Amino acid sequence: MGMGNTSHDSSSRKIDPVNIETPYDDLFPEVTESSVQFYLDAMRIYLGICTGSVTMEEALVAVETLKANPEYVAYPTNPTIVPINETFKNKVLENLKTLSKFNLLTRDSVRSAYTFAFLTEETPITKTDFDVLNVLSINPTISLVKAAEILQMAPRTVARALERLRERHFIRYSAILDYTAFNIQSAMLFFTLQEDVDWSDIEQGLSEYEFTKSLLKTTMTDLGYASFMIPNRERNLSTFHESIRAVSKTYFDYSSLHYQTGSGARSNLSLFEDSQWKLAQVAKSPFEDTTQDIDKLPVLLMCKGVQPEFGEIELIVGSQLQLNVRAPPSRISKNLAPHGWDIDARRISQVIHKLNNRSLVLPYVALYGLGLSSNFCFEIVCDEAWRDRILSTIVTFPWTMYYLSARGIIVWISVPANHQVEYYQVFRALPQMSGVDMVQPIMTIGQLGSRSTIDLTRNWEYEDGIWNVKPEQVDLRQYLLP
Amino acid sequence: MGIFVTISRSLGRSELRLLNRLAIDPSMKQARLARELGVTRSAINQLWTKLEREFGLAIRGNIDYGRLGLRLLFGWAHGSQTSDVLMKFSRWLKSNALVSRLTSSMMSSTLGELVYFEAIVPLGDRYSWFQKQVERFKKRPYNLNISLGEASSISHHMNLALFNGSTWSFSNDFRLLASIDAAKGYVDVLPSVGKVEQSEGKRTYLDDLIVASAIESNYHVTATELAKIFTDLHIKPSSGRTLRRKIFNMKTKLSIPYADLKNIGLPQKLIVCIKTESEESPFSRVLHAQASTFPKARVISGSSMTVLDLDAPKTVDWITMSQILTNLAGNTSEICTFIAERNEIGKRLESVVPTIASRMPSGDHEKRR
Numbered sequence A: 001m002g003m004g005n006t007s008h009d010s011s012s013r014k015i016d017p018v019n020i021e022t023p024y025d026d027l028f029p030e031v032t033e034s035s036v037q038f039y040l041d042a043m044r045i046y047l048g049i050c051t052g053s054v055t056m057e058e059a060l061v062a063v064e065t066l067k068a069n070p071e072y073v074a075y076p077t078n079p080t081i082v083p084i085n086e087t088f089k090n091k092v093l094e095n096l097k098t099l100s101k102f103n104l105l106t107r108d109s110v111r112s113a114y115t116f117a118f119l120t121e122e123t124p125i126t127k128t129d130f131d132v133l134n135v136l137s138i139n140p141t142i143s144l145v146k147a148a149e150i151l152q153m154a155p156r157t158v159a160r161a162l163e164r165l166r167e168r169h170f171i172r173y174s175a176i177l178d179y180t181a182f183n184i185q186s187a188m189l190f191f192t193l194q195e196d197v198d199w200s201d202i203e204q205g206l207s208e209y210e211f212t213k214s215l216l217k218t219t220m221t222d223l224g225y226a227s228f229m230i231p232n233r234e235r236n237l238s239t240f241h242e243s244i245r246a247v248s249k250t251y252f253d254y255s256s257l258h259y260q261t262g263s264g265a266r267s268n269l270s271l272f273e274d275s276q277w278k279l280a281q282v283a284k285s286p287f288e289d290t291t292q293d294i295d296k297l298p299v300l301l302m303c304k305g306v307q308p309e310f311g312e313i314e315l316i317v318g319s320q321l322q323l324n325v326r327a328p329p330s331r332i333s334k335n336l337a338p339h340g341w342d343i344d345a346r347r348i349s350q351v352i353h354k355l356n357n358r359s360l361v362l363p364y365v366a367l368y369g370l371g372l373s374s375n376f377c378f379e380i381v382c383d384e385a386w387r388d389r390i391l392s393t394i395v396t397f398p399w400t401m402y403y404l405s406a407r408g409i410i411v412w413i414s415v416p417a418n419h420q421v422e423y424y425q426v427f428r429a430l431p432q433m434s435g436v437d438m439v440q441p442i443m444t445i446g447q448l449g450s451r452s453t454i455d456l457t458r459n460w461e462y463e464d465g466i467w468n469v470k471p472e473q474v475d476l477r478q479y480l481l482p
Numbered sequence B: 001m002g003i004f005v006t007i008s009r010s011l012g013r014s015e016l017r018l019l020n021r022l023a024i025d026p027s028m029k030q031a032r033l034a035r036e037l038g039v040t041r042s043a044i045n046q047l048w049t050k051l052e053r054e055f056g057l058a059i060r061g062n063i064d065y066g067r068l069g070l071r072l073l074f075g076w077a078h079g080s081q082t083s084d085v086l087m088k089f090s091r092w093l094k095s096n097a098l099v100s101r102l103t104s105s106m107m108s109s110t111l112g113e114l115v116y117f118e119a120i121v122p123l124g125d126r127y128s129w130f131q132k133q134v135e136r137f138k139k140r141p142y143n144l145n146i147s148l149g150e151a152s153s154i155s156h157h158m159n160l161a162l163f164n165g166s167t168w169s170f171s172n173d174f175r176l177l178a179s180i181d182a183a184k185g186y187v188d189v190l191p192s193v194g195k196v197e198q199s200e201g202k203r204t205y206l207d208d209l210i211v212a213s214a215i216e217s218n219y220h221v222t223a224t225e226l227a228k229i230f231t232d233l234h235i236k237p238s239s240g241r242t243l244r245r246k247i248f249n250m251k252t253k254l255s256i257p258y259a260d261l262k263n264i265g266l267p268q269k270l271i272v273c274i275k276t277e278s279e280e281s282p283f284s285r286v287l288h289a290q291a292s293t294f295p296k297a298r299v300i301s302g303s304s305m306t307v308l309d310l311d312a313p314k315t316v317d318w319i320t321m322s323q324i325l326t327n328l329a330g331n332t333s334e335i336c337t338f339i340a341e342r343n344e345i346g347k348r349l350e351s352v353v354p355t356i357a358s359r360m361p362s363g364d365h366e367k368r369r
Helices: A034-051 A056-068 A086-101 A107-117 A127-138 A144-151 A155-167 A199-208 A233-251 A312-323 A329-339 A345-357 A384-394 A417-428 B013-024 B030-037 B041-055 B085-095 B125-138 B174-186 B206-217 B223-232 B240-254 B282-293 B318-329 B349-359
Strands: A171-177 A184-193 A212-217 A223-231 A252-267 A361-367 A374-382 A399-405 A408-415 A436-444 B058-063 B070-079 B099-108 B113-122 B145-150 B153-158 B195-197 B255-260 B268-276 B296-302 B305-312 B333-340
Touching (some): A034 A056, A034 A107, A056 A329, A086 B174, A107 B174, A107 B318, A127 A144, A127 A155, A127 A171, A127 A361, A171 A252, A171 A312, A184 A233, A199 A212, A223 A233, A223 A374, A223 A436, A233 A252, A252 A361, A252 A374, A312 A345, A312 A361, A329 A345, A374 A384, A374 A417, A384 A408, A408 A417, A417 A436, A417 B099, B013 B041, B013 B255, B030 B041, B058 B153, B058 B195, B070 B085, B070 B296, B070 B305, B085 B099, B085 B113, B099 B268, B099 B349, B113 B125, B113 B333, B125 B145, B153 B255, B153 B282, B174 B318, B206 B223, B206 B240, B206 B255, B223 B240, B268 B282, B282 B296, B282 B305, B282 B318, B305 B318, B318 B333
Antiparallel strands (some): A171 A361, A184 A223, A212 A223, A252 A399, A374 A408, A399 A408, B070 B145, B099 B113, B099 B333, B153 B195, B153 B296, B268 B305, B268 B333, B296 B305
16 A cells, blocks of 8 residues: 555556547556556546446456456456446546646556545435435335335336436445355454564455455554455365464464354434434433343344355345345346356346345445445454444444454444544444453545455355365465465 | 534635735735735724634744754654553643643544644753653553654645635545645655744743744734733843844744634644654655645644644545545555544643743843853
8 A cells, every 4th residue: 555666567568458448548648557557447447438438248348357457356446336427427537637737657646546536425415315215225125116105206206316316326225145155154354464564465465365355454544354255164164264363473463353143234314304414312422221122223134054055046146136236137137147147037036036035135225425425444342242232323323334243243334524523432432341342443435345256256166055165275374474 | 514613704705805815925914915905904904803803813923943942842642442541641741831732632543542742842951851751651661652753844834715704615635635646756846835944953042932932922023012021921121122123033033924713614623643764754845835735734844753733624534634645655654643622732832931931040031142
């Protein structure tokens, strides 16, 4: 994360850009580092989609080039999933002009030019759009007709509102998937580096490790995290665990590994009034209520462990629901085709039904816009009673996502900037409580993406509940020598 | 979004005109302002008095403390969430009369607490005593993580071009990052308006100290006002003519003016502390030069340490801004940023003078030159 000279390729040869033409080609500088070209290509693809000079299929092929770049794991960047709108397009153009005006061609500045273009700006939401959002936040997969019935609107009005919510307010309809059903264990490692350790070495090692799902470390806080997806829990977890322990000893001062046992996400739109967020009542006097009210606990997707009749196809369809839980089966079928999956819409519809029936997916609404610009992640190591108390508190916040483990709870929250201190204070009060061992924050400017399930599992084959991944493959020590 | 909370009322067009003129040249007196803005002297006087009353308008002096034989020591301390050592350190700072600034964190990039402090210390016994005391807190049993430095440059900035009288149009976006980032390439030729380098003066003369402290608080201090300050300190003032000459000398030799305003919709206090490995960090020079891109800022730097002290609208997203500054500082720097509570101590030289004077040998101010 340093300035400039942290590229992966320092030869002076010019790198060819991704093969996409846009009306703005003259704005793109020529560069010699592949990590810099990576973000320029991402902007090129986005502009190509916006202006219609490439089809979505061509764009998806171009994204494959991005995925081949090592930069992708550290900063998963996929311009095809960014909403297409004029505001973003103009900001990309403006930032490209700024780059050439100031002659900034370092990895950090070009990456910032890309990410800052998509930082959301506030646009007031209309009453109709908000009413639709409200219904969807309760049931993200509700049909247009049903929603229209509840809201007493025409289905067309609801459809248009949905479109605006997506484009103007960056609302996403997503889902959490129980990976354990497919014999995959999700794990999260929080760490701080030892004093003499260089982050770029660790970043490279973790990026190359093929089970890394996401990575987050900023120079702002000492704490960083990496999340992993480990196939064949019973066979492979002990090797994985052992290698994390050995690597931690060499590189980390602090290392804390969480194995997912459950998760969920929740928004609280009742705090949104007259285009402004009110402060959640509990933030004013957090954890005062000593009696636990079971009703206040949110719906959770608990990890149920291997479900024999759920295999590769179910996982792939489930991973598409994570991208858009409202996507019709025909669209999912079309999206999967370029990845080599030929599954017809009827089959997809059946799989979705099966996943829902077994409660292996939990749909949720992701609020990226609506003025929720401050994002925090907290690692909380605590006992079970406190985990429940924390859960029942945070679900009253504007938007929150939580990941449970036997060690405690990991929380992501999105709050408006003018309440950031108040919400932060809630967590700051926690370490004094008996039953809470540790609270550590990470702050980010945006929710970062991660390597998609489909990319992670691309080379794994699945047969009778077992993936063809051997224990020696999940040994992190091959990438980070202890 | 809470931006108007502390602004008592919007500023009018004529008030803004006056302030913008002052921001360009803070040394302007009322008569010249009237002439340049094409209005009567009494109109300017009325506006000025109103701005003084409602928005604390003051023209202050940014002082070269070094030349007065003083040093501005500054630093920050980290405390863990569970220990009370930081509280003890804060208590010690609070009890120390030379401490001119103490600000605690309300929210920081680590969950622990931070305090930022400044002290105006005369060279000699008191200087080494202060440093020793800080050292004591660094060692066992306290083991407090403290960074302490000596200021070599101080600058003040206010960018009224971003203010329309009621709201600030400051946004922390890519442009901010790009303009600061680009400036790094031109660090040697960047003009630093409003920056005062601290000299290496060795001796402290009490009457110089008094004159400088008066100028620091009010750059346009008159001989009569200055005479009263001397009398209040039980020192017989020199003649009006001598005082006028002293004021003139001090203004030209060791201070530059800057305009100060309060209650203008910048209630959020952000402090960014940067420690670099190398002694001469180009980033601190960039900050001195480019801090004028922020609404209201003060930059203090010494060898390997820099502090950016910002007043910002409440809507400014601190995390984004910290992220930008962290990226700019580069990975060789150690950076901590925090949202601060109101200053627990926020004093000027004038409040430190009596303490320094009390320890000076009597009649020291008469023995000079």
